[in-house]
Amino acid sequence: MKKVLAAVNPGNENPSQTRMRRRMKIIFRDRYLYLLALPGLFFFLLFKYIPMWGLVIAFQNYSPYVGILNSDWVGLEHFARFFSNSDFYILLRNTLAISFMNLLFFFPAPIILSIMMNEVRQVVLKRLIQTVIYFPHFLSWVIIAGISFIMLGQSEGVINSILSLFGMEKIPFLTSSSLFWPMLTLQNIWKDAGWGTVIFLAAISGIDPTLYEAAKMDGASKLKQIWHVTLPGIGNVILVLLILKLGDVMDVGFEQVFLMGSAAVSNVADVFDTYVYRNGVLNGEFSYTASVGLFKSIVGLIMVMGANKLAKMFGQDGLY
Amino acid sequence: MKRSNLLSIRRLSAVLFVITLAAATLLGACSNGTGNAPGNAPGNTQGDPGNDKPGNMTKDPDTGNGNQEEPTPISIMTTFYGAEPPGPDNVIVKEIEKRTGTKLNITWVSPNSYNEKVNVTLASGDMPDLSLISDNFASNVRTMAAQGAFWELESYIKEYPNLSAYPKEAWDNTRYQDGKIYAIPRVRGLDAGMVSVRKDWLDKLKLPVPKTTDDLYNVMKAFTNDDPDGNGNKDTVGLVGSIGSDGLNLGSFTHIVNIFQNASDGWKIDENGKLINMVTDKSTKDALAWLSKAYREGLIHADFATLKNTQAREAIMTGKAGIAFEAVSAAWVLTEGIRTTNPSGDMLPLDSLTGPSGTPYIGKGSGYSGVFVIPKTVPEEKMKKILSFLDYGASAEGYELGAYGFKDVHFTKDGDFYVQTEQAKKDIVSTSAIGQIFTRYDQYAYAKAPNVPADYYNRSKGIIDEIGKVSVSNPSNGLYSDTWAKYRNDFLKKTTDLQVKIMLGTEPLEKWDAFVAELLSDANWNKSLEELNDAYNKKMGK
């Protein structure tokens, strides 16, 4: 057992046989590791892979009653309908714009926030802030939309009431197309930046404190410490999250967009998710819904694989 | 197909699960025999709770012991409102079982996500004997009916006097393309009403009850500018409403457009007997001009485009607005809300409004909301038993028992009114529970509302009688077209978007002409209308 970890010696047999044998040896060596992975792998097989047959209904006119085997195959018909839809470009533009604004402004927010919190010395204060700022995460979008309407409404909204109190003109926050995307991003930051700090704070707490001591010895300023110690210390987690986020570029959070969007801002608020809700889900058209979903997934996969490759080129571990 | 495959999956999973558990026990100890305590933990946690709560599944009622008469087991899926549904031991459920000779197994589904639950249940292949479906024209339900999943009922219904007593419209409106009836409508009042106005404000400003859209405009103006609540501030607005929550119709404002079109939901049969959609008619543009002018002059709630229905109602109840496009039953709910702070408040439902066409208009409902279906897997004898069960529920006696319970225990009667007792609450006897299975047609259903006082109720009844004289129904009800089904929501969405923008003034009215031109030249639009006309002719037996 103790010796197994040592390198396995190649023998004199022909190469392919050697490789086989070497692999078997490695697998045997790591048998406990594989055993450890078994429950998890079994979970993914059972609950994630077995239902995957559901994806093929994207190529059918699926009727649950006759089942997947007896439903008609229609090839790429649903995809053709989706791509030839005259609004496809607008849907794509809106989806990408909202996604990238989130990536640009919402994604870094919890990182910055957790670094700031890490610098707070007063333990009680720190814990208090932590608990408070993660509260909005627990509010559903319905409630948040409700609060937003109270704050931003035109006739009685708090902000507009204050504006008119000072004799300024009211701003149509909720019906203005140009303010819609920034509003979504701000809402996201407000709702989930605090919650996002949980994972980064955990990562920061794993950083070896001697590194900070060493940096101080070298006379590094606070900002330099953050740059050279904290950030690299959590870089791994940031990278994993970022790559996974890229897989979601086609998902923009249906509930939020659906609740905040209105006919007044439809030209910027109609995204793939709202489109498929309208044309697939509401109608009980499972196959059309599935085909749009599949399209989104494939784009996500390409994004993730691309990002992963890029990360590797820069010498990072990446996802896999 | 799935069944055999998945059965082996179950076996495979069992095997793998055992392996996993065995692996967990291998966590045991290091070879030098140090730790033994923590090693057992994972195995334990996995095994332990299994004997607990999840083990007790509900008993299968199909195996329930028969009495001497051998009650028919019926499984039902329906929804309910309120905190808790009645369980199998509920006194009313027991009584219904006794009187109908059945053994009920009711799956009560929360109205939250009811449709998803229906969809997966339909997909699973083991449907209950009787299921409530909220939209019998949804693509998946229609497909299933066409594939023969449900009993076709028309020939049987006449045997059941109470079910046959449902209005003909309600039955006809459930009809599919092939002219067949596959479902029992969850029957509702036909005349729901459309709009109500603050009567006390009208009186205060000495205005007559509006009859036409011009009258309505003047009332809106007065409600906005003439301080109807008399608090000295200009803090009221004429009309409040909200856009449809799915963004596919103008919501409250649809009614105004329909008044101008003089067409229920925009659908009409023209003088040549052709089914037409009035959205491309000039009357729609006139309605938009009316609406956008009203908004520009501040007569419509500034936030209407983003308001939710409940918020619009709050604006009425808090006395911020005086006109609401809501059903007669809601008029009382709003009045009750207003009266918490202003006892003289009164929302008066109108029986109709007359647009530029000169004909009074009010829409008529389909007469049902959701349907019950019986799957073909149920044998014919049992299907008949289920129908007679529903028939009992539609009788005066059965409906009273299901919705109100026992006289003097759960309710006392005061004229037309059922006054519910505390015991009724305790036993969960309510229209929100069994009343979601047993339904009975009541012409004045919409006059009823919780806590409604007799004078208000009687006035509403009179108004509903008046509504019945003018109301028109939507001739496109139940018609199906492949093209329309596919593109309908896109058309509706685009129409609504532009209409709202014109109302807000962010797009000029001229844009509407361009939109109509585009629509008229759209191949899918024209094809939809053609197909719907074919369907209409077929349905009318032409």
Add this chain to the structure above:
Amino acid sequence: MIKDSIPEKIFGRVNVLLLILLSLVMVFPLYYVFSISLTDPREYLKGGIILYPRGLTWDNYEYLFSTPLFIRSIGISAFLAIVGTTLGLIVTSSLAYTLSRKRLLGRKIILLLILITILFHPGIIPNYLLIRELGLMNSLWSLILPALSSGWNVFLMKSFFDSIPASLEEAAVIDGCNDMHVWWRIILPLSLPALATFGLFFAVAYWNVFFNAVLYINDFKKWPLQLVLRQMLIDSNTSAGGGNILEEGQMVNPQSIKMAAVIIATIPIMMVYPFLQKHFAKGVMVGSVKE
């Protein structure tokens, strides 16, 4: 320790000030929601913005606690959260640890396969059929088992384990431990901050179970909290005509009762975090254990 310099002190002060301001912005909704939850529904109808509870009343909470179904559902959700979190941590951390070991043959392909499960969703029907074929319908296990792990959690947890040096396990192996012992006796105790974090994620997810419960649990006596709460938010007072709330224009309970429901649904799970925080503070240092 080296003393902070003057600019660093300023940095610290400004930082704290900013965070306190931010906290105020974040705590506002909590305060707002709480105020409404204590407001008399009739007072609420008078309109205006509620900046303090008007007509202070606990009735809204009493209403919510008035049914046995509600109290039972809290127990059920707590059960789901505790059992689900424990099992979820075991399943996910064992797999994530394994996959963080670079010597593992087939590691890359397994990771890729797990990645695919993050991106591709087969929809609710296949999942429903699977649960049914497994005989889990109407069992609380139908809510626990399908959420025991997720690709997202595996990848993130793996990134925590990645930083644990191989030398550590080599030392243990020399002591005669196999890989499973190493994971259980060395890796897990060293990863408390990570476990606390993911424990929180699991607990929140299980506490908030809603949709799966709609699909898989027919017996209303086994409904978890979120389902019962949302059910209670729909008004029980309905009439024959309007008593059909699948239709548009539904009448819902007063806003104040909704807000009381939000508070009840949120506060218990929020309380979990402060208890976990001490694990973050301790933050067992990998480096220091090595010596």
